[in-house]
Amino acid sequence: MLTMGVDIGSTASKAVILEDGSRIVAKRVVPVGTGTRGPREVYESTLAAAGVRGPEISRVVATGYGRMNFEMADRELSEVSCHGRGVRFLLPDVRTVIDIGGQDAKALLLDERGNLDNFIMNDKCAAGTGRFLEAMARVLDVAVEEMGELSERSERPVSISSTCAVFAESEVISRLANGERIEDIVAGIHTSVAKKVSGLAIRMGYRPRVAMSGGVARNRGIVRAMERELGCGITVPEDCQLAGAIGAALFAYSDMEKIVNGR
Amino acid sequence: MLTMGVDIGSTASKAVILEDGSRIVAKRVVPVGTGTRGPREVYESTLAAAGVRGPEISRVVATGYGRMNFEMADRELSEVSCHGRGVRFLLPDVRTVIDIGGQDAKALLLDERGNLDNFIMNDKCAAGTGRFLEAMARVLDVAVEEMGELSERSERPVSISSTCAVFAESEVISRLANGERIEDIVAGIHTSVAKKVSGLAIRMGYRPRVAMSGGVARNRGIVRAMERELGCGITVPEDCQLAGAIGAALFAYSDMEKIVNGR
Numbered sequence: 137m138l139t140m141g142v143d144i145g146s147t148a149s150k151a152v153i154l155e156d157g158s159r160i161v162a163k164r165v166v167p168v169g170t171g172t173r174g175p176r177e178v179y180e181s182t183l184a185a186a187g188v189r190g191p192e193i194s195r196v197v198a199t200g201y202g203r204m205n206f207e208m209a210d211r212e213l214s215e216v217s218c219h220g221r222g223v224r225f226l227l228p229d230v231r232t233v234i235d236i237g238g239q240d241a242k243a244l245l246l247d248e249r250g251n252l253d254n255f256i257m258n259d260k261c262a263a264g265t266g267r268f269l270e271a272m273a274r275v276l277d278v279a280v281e282e283m284g285e286l287s288e289r290s291e292r293p294v295s296i297s298s299t300c301a302v303f304a305e306s307e308v309i310s311r312l313a314n315g316e317r318i319e320d321i322v323a324g325i326h327t328s329v330a331k332k333v334s335g336l337a338i339r340m341g342y343r344p345r346v347a348m349s350g351g352v353a354r355n356r357g358i359v360r361a362m363e364r365e366l367g368c369g370i371t372v373p374e375d376c377q378l379a380g381a382i383g384a385a386l387f388a389y390s391d392m393e394k395i396v397n398g399r
Numbered sequence: 400m401l402t403m404g405v406d407i408g409s410t411a412s413k414a415v416i417l418e419d420g421s422r423i424v425a426k427r428v429v430p431v432g433t434g435t436r437g438p439r440e441v442y443e444s445t446l447a448a449a450g451v452r453g454p455e456i457s458r459v460v461a462t463g464y465g466r467m468n469f470e471m472a473d474r475e476l477s478e479v480s481c482h483g484r485g486v487r488f489l490l491p492d493v494r495t496v497i498d499i500g501g502q503d504a505k506a507l508l509l510d511e512r513g514n515l516d517n518f519i520m521n522d523k524c525a526a527g528t529g530r531f532l533e534a535m536a537r538v539l540d541v542a543v544e545e546m547g548e549l550s551e552r553s554e555r556p557v558s559i560s561s562t563c564a565v566f567a568e569s570e571v572i573s574r575l576a577n578g579e580r581i582e583d584i585v586a587g588i589h590t591s592v593a594k595k596v597s598g599l600a601i602r603m604g605y606r607p608r609v610a611m612s613g614g615v616a617r618n619r620g621i622v623r624a625m626e627r628e629l630g631c632g633i634t635v636p637e638d639c640q641l642a643g644a645i646g647a648a649l650f651a652y653s654d655m656e657k658i659v660n661g662r
């Protein structure tokens with residue numbers, strides 16, 4: 137039985153097809169999110185990658201910021217539910233999941249069986265989100281994807297004192313004007329994001345093993361800065377960006393089990 | 400005896416020369432702030448307007464965000480002290496002063512004699528500051544100075560749901576794309592600033608008579624929106640932008656009295 141999970145974020149659309157709730161048959165990421173061609177494209181290209189047509193998928197669950205505007209789904213589920221479940225599928229012993237999304241950041245606490253124990257979320261302030269990183273990348277004229285590598289070459293990270301994304305932007309502009317190296321500024325930006333996001337995990341009360349999911353987790357500089365702030369190692373599953381979509385596909389499978397077994 | 404007060408903000412430099420702590424002899428505003436030619440220029444042009452040379456001024460007190468970098472001052476004093484005193488000079492029965500600056504916003508509570516009873520300040524978040532208005536003006540491609548008049552032509556103010564300046568900017572961009580009228584968007588922006596700043600005054604516990612000072616107080620749309628949020632009238636003294644500089648010049652005069660009287 138095939139089920140599909142689609143995670144429609146603010147900056148990327150992700151989809152996964154699972155076989156019998158246990159094996160990833162196809163996965164795709166399209167780097168544009170809700171309100172664009174991304175949702176449709178990721179849906180179709182994942183079907184094509186699996187070599188199947190829409191009706192062969194038993195159930196589709198959508199999650200993510202743009203899940204309400206995706207008409208192919210049988211059901212919508214919150215990111216918090218799907219992320220936790222998806223990360224547990226990738227790393228069964230994870231107890232804390234930290235996700236930095238395009239417009240929010242969240243920390244989830246899972247119990248031993250993988251159920252959600254607690255969570256905390258920032259979706260009101262752009263500081264400590266992917267949006268902040270994007271704005272800074274634009275000011276520095278680098279690609280967001282380069283930032284991780286750039287920061288690894290930093291020798292003297294600058295300290296960014298403003299916690300506000302708007303004020304930090306001015307600070308970065310004046311650091312640039314003062315001739316600071318881009319590598320060092322990027323490292324300072326990563327520390328600033330890590331301070332804000334680790335604050336969420338600390339307030340929630342995190343437990344090891346800690347994992348990061350979401351697209352920003354592919355940035356090694358952010359992960360290292362988070363490890364420094366939390367004082368513990370952080371695992372990033374290979375398919376970190378797909379965690380939400382995997383969780384959605386797992387929920388789709390559970391739904392089907394209930395339907396088939398008449399529960 | 401002549402004393403001078405200079406208020407060096409992030410976006411404008413203001414100066415006042417007082418005679419005997421009671422009469423304004425000269426006043427000037429230069430629309431550029433700290434780190435520019437503004438501080439020097441406002442100092443020199445105010446002297447010229449009074450027809451005096453530097454040594455004829457008994458004492459100079461500097462205030463404002465950039466006061467530390469102004470080398471002509473005999474003393475520096477915080478904005479909070481100077482604003483309260485300056486507004487009281489202009490409006491003797493004022494008990495609450497709300498000041499929206501270029502990078503911060505504050506509410507001051509004065510006792511019957513005009514001394515500071517309490518104050519509350521936001522200098523961490525760009526929402527509810529002049530910086531937010533500037534960013535929005537840029538997105539809308541209007542001058543900050545036009546915003547007040549524009550909002551008075553609004554028929555159906557839009558509601559801006561994001562409290563964050565960064566997220567509100569995206570919201571404004573999508574409102575524009577949806578064909579909303581600029582007048583209505585500007586009115587929505589004013590309400591958003593007023594909600595944030597009135598929150599400060601409410602937390603502090605404000606008392607009438609309420610006045611607004613600072614450059615943003617010249618924007619009638621903001622003042623009206625603040626009146627709506629607080630449910631009371633707000634007075635804006637004619638020289639609202641000069642309140643900090645007037646307070647600084649008054650402190651310079653008090654200093655001289657103490658020195659002359661050997662107290």
Ligand code: SF4
Pocket residue numbers: 260261262263299300301302303523524525526562563564565566
């Ligand atoms: S601190 Fe800055 S980034 Fe955070 S809500 Fe305020 S304006 Fe937005």
